[in-house]
Amino acid sequence: MAIQKPTLPKGTRDFGPLDLQKRKSIIKNIEDVFKKYGFMPLETPAMENLSTLEGKYGEEGDKLLYRILNSGNFLQSYKDSTDYTNAIDNIEGKDIVKYIAEKGLRYDLTVPFARYVVMNRSQLVFPFKRYQIQPVWRADRPQKGRYREFWQCDADIVGSESLINELDLISIYHDVFTQLKINYELRVNNRKILAGIAEVVKSIDYITTIAVAIDKLDKIGEEGVRKELAESAFTESELNTLFEIIKSKGNNQFILENLKDKLKTSETGTKGVEELSFLLQNIENCNRATNNAVNLKLDFSLARGLSYYTGCIFEVTALDSSLMSSIGGGGRYDNLTENFGLPNVSGVGISFGLDRIYDVMEELNLFSASIRTTQSKILCCFFDEKSQEYCLPAVTKLRAVGIAAEIYPDVNRKKAIVKQLDYANALQIPFAAIAGENEINQNVFTLKNLLTGEQNTLKLDDIIQMLKE
Amino acid sequence: MAIQKPTLPKGTRDFGPLDLQKRKSIIKNIEDVFKKYGFMPLETPAMENLSTLEGKYGEEGDKLLYRILNSGNFLQSYKDSTDYTNAIDNIEGKDIVKYIAEKGLRYDLTVPFARYVVMNRSQLVFPFKRYQIQPVWRADRPQKGRYREFWQCDADIVGSESLINELDLISIYHDVFTQLKINYELRVNNRKILAGIAEVVKSIDYITTIAVAIDKLDKIGEEGVRKELAESAFTESELNTLFEIIKSKGNNQFILENLKDKLKTSETGTKGVEELSFLLQNIENCNRATNNAVNLKLDFSLARGLSYYTGCIFEVTALDSSLMSSIGGGGRYDNLTENFGLPNVSGVGISFGLDRIYDVMEELNLFSASIRTTQSKILCCFFDEKSQEYCLPAVTKLRAVGIAAEIYPDVNRKKAIVKQLDYANALQIPFAAIAGENEINQNVFTLKNLLTGEQNTLKLDDIIQMLKE
Numbered sequence: 001m002a003i004q005k006p007t008l009p010k011g012t013r014d015f016g017p018l019d020l021q022k023r024k025s026i027i028k029n030i031e032d033v034f035k036k037y038g039f040m041p042l043e044t045p046a047m048e049n050l051s052t053l054e055g056k057y058g059e060e061g062d063k064l065l066y067r068i069l070n071s072g073n074f075l076q077s078y079k080d081s082t083d084y085t086n087a088i089d090n091i092e093g094k095d096i097v098k099y100i101a102e103k104g105l106r107y108d109l110t111v112p113f114a115r116y117v118v119m120n121r122s123q124l125v126f127p128f129k130r131y132q133i134q135p136v137w138r139a140d141r142p143q144k145g146r147y148r149e150f151w152q153c154d155a156d157i158v159g160s161e162s163l164i165n166e167l168d169l170i171s172i173y174h175d176v177f178t179q180l181k182i183n184y185e186l187r188v189n190n191r192k193i194l195a196g197i198a199e200v201v202k203s204i205d206y207i208t209t210i211a212v213a214i215d216k217l218d219k220i221g222e223e224g225v226r227k228e229l230a231e232s233a234f235t236e237s238e239l240n241t242l243f244e245i246i247k248s249k250g251n252n253q254f255i256l257e258n259l260k261d262k263l264k265t266s267e268t269g270t271k272g273v274e275e276l277s278f279l280l281q282n283i284e285n286c287n288r289a290t291n292n293a294v295n296l297k298l299d300f301s302l303a304r305g306l307s308y309y310t311g312c313i314f315e316v317t318a319l320d321s322s323l324m325s326s327i328g329g330g331g332r333y334d335n336l337t338e339n340f341g342l343p344n345v346s347g348v349g350i351s352f353g354l355d356r357i358y359d360v361m362e363e364l365n366l367f368s369a370s371i372r373t374t375q376s377k378i379l380c381c382f383f384d385e386k387s388q389e390y391c392l393p394a395v396t397k398l399r400a401v402g403i404a405a406e407i408y409p410d411v412n413r414k415k416a417i418v419k420q421l422d423y424a425n426a427l428q429i430p431f432a433a434i435a436g437e438n439e440i441n442q443n444v445f446t447l448k449n450l451l452t453g454e455q456n457t458l459k460l461d462d463i464i465q466m467l468k469e
Numbered sequence: 470m471a472i473q474k475p476t477l478p479k480g481t482r483d484f485g486p487l488d489l490q491k492r493k494s495i496i497k498n499i500e501d502v503f504k505k506y507g508f509m510p511l512e513t514p515a516m517e518n519l520s521t522l523e524g525k526y527g528e529e530g531d532k533l534l535y536r537i538l539n540s541g542n543f544l545q546s547y548k549d550s551t552d553y554t555n556a557i558d559n560i561e562g563k564d565i566v567k568y569i570a571e572k573g574l575r576y577d578l579t580v581p582f583a584r585y586v587v588m589n590r591s592q593l594v595f596p597f598k599r600y601q602i603q604p605v606w607r608a609d610r611p612q613k614g615r616y617r618e619f620w621q622c623d624a625d626i627v628g629s630e631s632l633i634n635e636l637d638l639i640s641i642y643h644d645v646f647t648q649l650k651i652n653y654e655l656r657v658n659n660r661k662i663l664a665g666i667a668e669v670v671k672s673i674d675y676i677t678t679i680a681v682a683i684d685k686l687d688k689i690g691e692e693g694v695r696k697e698l699a700e701s702a703f704t705e706s707e708l709n710t711l712f713e714i715i716k717s718k719g720n721n722q723f724i725l726e727n728l729k730d731k732l733k734t735s736e737t738g739t740k741g742v743e744e745l746s747f748l749l750q751n752i753e754n755c756n757r758a759t760n761n762a763v764n765l766k767l768d769f770s771l772a773r774g775l776s777y778y779t780g781c782i783f784e785v786t787a788l789d790s791s792l793m794s795s796i797g798g799g800g801r802y803d804n805l806t807e808n809f810g811l812p813n814v815s816g817v818g819i820s821f822g823l824d825r826i827y828d829v830m831e832e833l834n835l836f837s838a839s840i841r842t843t844q845s846k847i848l849c850c851f852f853d854e855k856s857q858e859y860c861l862p863a864v865t866k867l868r869a870v871g872i873a874a875e876i877y878p879d880v881n882r883k884k885a886i887v888k889q890l891d892y893a894n895a896l897q898i899p900f901a902a903i904a905g906e907n908e909i910n911q912n913v914f915t916l917k918n919l920l921t922g923e924q925n926t927l928k929l930d931d932i933i934q935m936l937k938e
Contacts, residue, residue, distance in 0.1 A: 006521050006584040006809045009572050012514035014585050017599070020510045036868050038845040038875035041489045045481035045618050046515060046574070046604065047535075052475050066516075067538040069570050071608040074562040086557050093543040093569075100562075101538050103478050105515070115475040116483050125895040127878060130486070135515065139540040149514050162878035164861070171865065282861055289862030290869045340475045376507040392633070392751055393758030396640065399505050400759045406507035409596060409631035426594040 011140070011148030017373040023151075023358055025371060026180065027133055030153045030352055033175045034131040037168050039155050042130045044112035046137075047103045054104075056111045056339065064138045067101035074100040105137040109154040110336065110349070117158055118340040126159030133354075145323060145359055156349030158336065163278050166312050166332070169350045170283065173316055173328060174294040176352065181366050183319040184327070186295070189302035190276055191309045191331075193259070196269015197300065200262060201242045202234065211303040214246060222247075246300040252280055255298050275312065310334040314350055318360040327356045375404040377467050378431040380445075381420040382411065387435045394433070394445070394460050403467050424450055433463060480609070480617030486842040492620075492827055494840060495649065496602055499622045499821055502644045503600040506637050508624050511599045513581035515606075516572045523573075525580045525808065533607045536570035543569040574606040578623040579805065579818070586627055587809040595628030602823075614792060614828055625818030627805065632747050635781050635801070638819045639752065642785055642797060643763040645821065650835050652788040653796070656768035659745055660778045660800075662728070665738015666769065669731060670711045671703065680772040683715060691716075715769040721749055724767050744781065779803040783819055787829040796825045844873040846936050847900040849914075850889040851880065856904045863902070863914070863929050872936050893919055902932060 008014065015023060031041075047068060054062055070077070078084060078099035085091055106112055109132045117128065133153045142148055155172060157165045170186065177184040198207040213228045220228070226239050234242075245262050248255050256277055263269030276298065283294050304313050311332030318327050330350030337345045361367055378398065380391040391407055398405035406429070408420040417434065424432050433445040439457070447458045447466075458466070477483065484492060500510075516537060523531055539546070547553060547568035554560055575581055578601045586597065602622045611617055624641060626634045639655065646653040667676040682697045689697070695708050703711075714731050717724045725746055732738030745767065752763050773782050780801030787796050799819030806814045830836055847867065849860040860876055867874035875898070877889040886903065893901050902914040908926070916932055917924045927935070 006587055007518060008514065008588075009516050009518055012516055014514070014589075015510075015512040016585075016589065017509035017511065020512055024510070035844040036871065036873045038843055038873060040486035040843050041484075041493070042486065043484040043489055045477065045483070046606070047478050047481055047618065049476060049478055063540070066540075068574075069536040069538050069562075069566070071532070071535075072562065075557065075560065075565075076562075079557060084557075088544065088548060088553075088555050088557055088560075091544060091557075093538075093541070093545075096544070097538070105537070116485075118475055119477075120483075120485065125892060127892075129875075137515070149516065157878070160878045162880075164857075164876060164878040167861070168876075168878075171868075175868075282858075285858065286862050286865040290865050292865070292869070374507055374509050375504040388633075389751075389754065392636070393755050396755040396759050396761070399640075399644075400761070402505065404505045404507060406598075407633060407637075409626070409629045409633040409637075411631075423594060423596075 009148070011142030011146075013147065013149070018371070021371050021373070022361070022367050023354065025367065026354060026357055026361070027151075027153065029179050030176050030354075031131070031133060033172055033179070034153075034155050036175075037129075037155075037172055039129045039131040042113065042116060042132045043134060044106065044109075044116060044132070046106055046135075048106060048112060048115070050098075050102060050104045052115050052340075053107055053111060057107055061107065064140055065107055066105040066137050066139055067097060068103040068105070070100055070102055106134070107138060108136050109134060109152050109351070110156070113154070113156060114336045115340055117345070118337050118342045121342060127157050127165075128159055129155070129157045131155040145325065145356060147355060151354035153352040153354055154330075154349055156347055158345055158347035161346045163275060163312075165348050166275075166279055167282055167286075169314070169330065169348065170279065170296065171286070171294060173314070173350065174292065177316070180357070180361065182327070182357070182360060182364075185297050185317050185319055187299035187302050187315045187317075188276065188279070188296045189299055189313045190272040191311055191313060192268045192272030192275065193263070193300055194272075194303065196263040196266035196272055197242065197245055199266040199269060200245075201238050204268075206232070206234075210242070214242075214301040215303040217246075217301045248300075252296065252298055256280065259300070279312075304329055304331065308333055310346075312348065318357075318364075321360040321363055323356060323360055323363070325356065326353070327360060328352045372428050374427045374429060376406045376427065376429045377403055378405045378433055378463070379420065379424040379429045380405065380407040381417055381424075381432050381434045382407070383416050383436055384411065387437075387440060390435050390440050391433075394435075397460060398464060398467070401464055401468065403464065421448075421450070431463075431467070478617070480611035480615075482616065482618070487840070490840050490842070491830070491836050492823065494836065495823060495826055495830070496620075496622065498648050499645050499823075500600070500602060502641055502648070503622075503624050505644075506598075506624075506641055508598045508600040511582065511585060511601045512603060513575065513578075513585060513601070515575055515604075517575060517581060517584070519567075519571060519573045521584050521809075522576055522580060526576055530576065533609055534576055535574040535606050535608055536566060537572040537574070539569055539571055575603070576607060577605050578603060578621050578820070579625070582623070582625060583805045584809055586814070587806050587811045590811060596626050596634070597628055598624070598626045600624045614794065614825060616824060620823035622821040622823055623799075623818055625816055627814055627816035630815045632744060632781075634817050635744075635748055636751055636755075638783070638799065638817065639748065639765065640755070640763060642783070642819065643761065646785070649826070649830065651796075651826070651829060651833075654766050654786050654788055655764070656771050656784045656786070657745065657748070657765045658768055658771035658782045659741040660780055660782060661737045661741030661744065662732070662769055663741075663772065665732040665735035665741055666711065666714055668735040668738060669714075670707050673737075675701070675703075679711065683711075683770040684772040686715075686770045717769075721765065721767055725749065728769070748781075773798055773800065777802055779815075781817065787826075787833075790829040790832055792825060792829055792832070794825065795822070796829060797821045841897050843896045843898060845875045845896065845898045846872055847874045847902055847932070848889065848893040848898050849874065849876040850886055850893075850901050850903045851876070852885050852905055853880065856906075856909060859904050859909045860902075863904075866929060867933060867936070870933055870937065872933065890917075890919070900932075900936070 078096045135149050135151050137149050194211050195207050198204050198210050209232050213225050248258050260273045309331040313331040315326045316328035332348040334346045336347050380395045382388045382391045395405050395407040432448045444457050448455050547565045604618050604620050663680050664676050667673050667679050678701050682694045717727050729742045778800040782800040784795045785797035801817040803815050805816050849864045851857045851860045864874050864876040901917045913926050916927050
């Protein structure tokens with residue numbers, strides 16, 4: 001076989017020791033919080049039937065699905081089909097794809113979760129609170145912060161319409177980002193408020209038009225949004241009413257009172273205001289009880305692919321970072337499992353974008369300095385066969401009491417110790433235990449602190465005692 | 470969209486809360502031991518370029534690779550190729566696969582590791598000790614204990630020829646299986662001994678013939694192996710010599726002395742005996758130092774796809790299980806990174822089969838009874854809006870001090886408490902805190918132990934105190 005220079009597929013990454021330990025530290029944080037709130041873990045296969053995935057993510061999503069070629073002579077089932085045309089010139093990929101690929105890679109964690117709930121509904125206890133932390137794959141154009149393999153960390157509750165679930169999810173965001181020391185902003189909106197706005201401004205039929213337009217407020221500004229909506233026959237006066245509502249300023253209480261008044265003619269809108277009021281009031285009560293500072297920012301322009309959500313909508317951004325895109329989001333939906341034959345199951349969920357959180361923490365230098373490439377606390381160094389024989393049981397003893405320890409495996413008799421200490425320094429192993437002729441005779445080790453250079457002669461038991469502290 | 474009954478791709482599984490917690494308990498055990506021995510984590514992408522994967526697992530392996538269909542109009546690059554034939558009738562899948570699929574799913578953890586080492590060699594500190602715990606995918610026929618998505622847990626050291634690495638790996642097997650309470654047998658052989666046997670019995674040219682035949686000893690018995698080798702022109706006397714060596718009985722010391730004598734005319738064989746002697750002697754020394762009982766079973770018929778290994782060969786089976794296949798294995802190899810342009814890097818590694826270990830532990834009932842579907846310790850129950858308002862800050866306080874707590878989100882005024890206690894019982898949540906009119910007035914909760922039925926009236930702080938203990 002010819003020698004090849006290996007590469008990685010575009011948009012994918014290896015995670016080496018240090019990167020991975022940092023990622024794991026984020027995951028552990030999120031997972032511990034999920035558990036503290038009573039969420040239970042779920043993992044689904046990387047491969048799903050395409051019948052499960054297709055049609056769930058819109059036309060654009062279908063294009064971004066990774067499809068897996070059937071095994072064996074995959075062309076045969078096309079040849080056997082009624083669509084069969086013998087000349088390849090007359091065929092395009094999309095004409096034969098359904099015959100040659102039955103499976104695809106997981107595109108998000110929500111659809112597999114819905115499939116799981118439907119398949120296991122008779123065994124599950126509802127409300128069912130699950131979390132799921134797994135990679136997903138999208139054939140998107142890779143760019144800074146956007147990968148073809150990336151991780152999602154989701155928590156959802158299905159089978160309950162209570163706003164207490166929204167409260168829990170908001171509190172989860174707070175706990176996670178506070179522990180990670182990320183200064184965040186959690187923006188909240190409600191589909192019912194968007195509906196109310198549409199009703200009051202023009203008519204409920206315009207909810208999508210309005211939502212799509214105002215969702216771009218950040219990017220194209222008020223002028224841009226006005227221009228776009230003017231093209232959809234919005235009058236100057238309608239647009240003024242709209243911006244009066246969504247640009248309302250003040251504290252949350254004031255903004256909400258104002259909104260309540262503006263939407264009083266809309267039943268749906270009033271319901272939306274009540275839902276947000278419930279959240280704000282209870283957050284305040286709980287903050288008071290625990291000296292927490294959970295905080296929401298009302299943002300009536302937030303839509304997040306409206307068609308999906310039916311109630312609250314969340315989005316989180318990191319405040320001090322140059323990364324503008326969201327590091328989390330979610331909301332309430334009522335039709336998640338309907339596609340799979342289980343209608344009327346209400347759910348609400350949030351997602352953490354692991355890769356973006358990682359990027360933010362790297363940028364802001366938020367990872368604990370104690371995260372090292374290796375956990376090893378001590379390297380046992382030896383010169384020759386005799387000290388090797390002396391060191392091997394020692395390293396076994398260290399490990400037996402739970403201390404991460406290594407013995408350098410190879411001995412170059414000339415520069416043995418230099419090489420071994422180089423290894424320890426490169427991996428930031430804090431201590432080296434050295435055993436030469438003298439040490440062996442006295443049944444001790446020379447313990448070198450590689451940070452300070454300090455050396456002491458110690459018995460193994462004393463080294464164990466010291467490292468365990 | 471028509472309603473569909475969702476299914477999972479054949480050979481794949483969902484892991485629900487209880488299964489997954491059990492699997493995570495195994496992984497945590499393995500990972501903690503890996504770390505204790507100085508191994509560092511690595512994760513590689515699910516997708517690799519097919520050029521990285523193909524040709525590395527033999528012809529059979531190439532067939533079992535999952536290939537990912539290129540995005541867009543994937544047929545075009547075939548149409549543009551010199552292999553192009555317009556009539557589909559004249560084409561089979563294998564003729565066009567290289568034009569329509571560039572990427573494949575990870576088939577094992579070893580080849581991606583080799584690729585990683587080659588791509589990152591200038592940054593890595595050698596010897597490089599990495600562990601990797603990830604799923605792999607094979608388009609194999611699914612059967613009991615064999616899945617199309619399954620997990621491997623690998624630890625490898627590259628860049629060191631020292632047998633101390635083999636000692637570490639043997640000790641890792643011991644630590645993991647002892648902690649998991651799996652009664653295991655670790656069989657060990659050495660490629661050099663197999664070479665020596667071939668030399669002594671007939672000639673080194675027959676090493677593969679012999680290895681392939683005696684590897685089947687378990688399945689086809691001595692008679693079967695004799696018959697197979699007789700067909701390769703082995704004489705009765707040669708076969709007698711062979712079986713005298715591989716069937717040698719007694720303690721390890723005796724067997725090895727015997728082997729040493731038998732292989733004395735083979736330089737390679739003698740080297741193999743020395744290597745095993747080194748392992749046995751040092752294991753004995755370390756056992757003595759720590760009261761461990763690490764044990765090897767010499768098995769000169771063990772080959773494990775010989776072509777791969779160049780030194781020690783390991784295989785682990787669970788002794789009390791009906792599962793006959795191995796739950797772990799590995800060995801030393803010298804040519805792992807050669808395919809990717811980096812020759813002369815010696816490595817040694819082991820793998821744990823997570824799915825099989827899980828099956829063994831389920832069969833033998835070895836999982837800790839403390840593994841539950843949820844971590845929640847307490848459910849706060851309420852009757853109406855007033856008690857909800859009383860309970861919400863309480864559950865926030867419980868979580869703030871790190872106690873996994875839930876509040877049941879929905880209230881059916883008629884049978885509120887029954888439904889909530891049903892939920893707690895179904896999820897084995899051990900305590901329920903109930904707050905009615907009286908409790909609220911006295912600023913207490915009725916705490917119900919759901920295991921014993923015992924009830925007490927307690928202040929929240931006392932509940933916290935009790936649950937933290």
